[in-house]
Amino acid sequence: MAQNKDSILVVCTNRKAYHDYFVEDTYEAGLELLGAEVKSIRQKELSLEGSFVRVENGQAKIYNMHVKPYKFNSLIEMEPTRSRRLLLNKRELRKLESKAEIKGYALVPLEVYFKKGWAKVKVAVAKGKHTFDKRESLKRKDLNREMEKQFKNSIKF
Secondary structure: OOOOOOOEEEEEEOHHHHHHEEEEEEEEEEEOOOOOHHHHHHOOOEEOOOOEEEEEOOEEEEEOOEEOOOOOOOOOOOOOOOOEEEEOOHHHHHHHHHHHOOOOEEEEEEEEEEEOOEEEEEEEEEEEOOHHHHHHHHHHHHHHHHHHHHHHHHHOO
16 A cells, blocks of 8 residues: 555544533644554444543643554563553643633543554544534434435536
């Protein structure tokens, strides 16, 4: 697979995050991986379901990101859901920490991708949706789908 150095290869997305949260701001963070985790992620053997980000002691970490163990790994076995450090600069860490302390806000990973060969995570500052907000967004989505269908049917010659 020939790949341009500047290209972005999206490996995994957290589609449930857009359903459960209002995404307000996003940050790109590097992902600190050990051993064969990179190979496993390149094979799309990971899940962001139920994962979250916390800033503690001046470091951001992602929790509950499940990376399936690489099957050809003969070295150290690592726990699939261990916490992994996110690589951000101090200014971004301070911003994330201050926004995460506000009640109702959370730091949610949106997607994992490779950029210039490095594993990256898109982290969002998000506000939790209530049940009625979720219903409203589903109604809007259904209406848009119906309008697209009507528009598509009216164009046929």
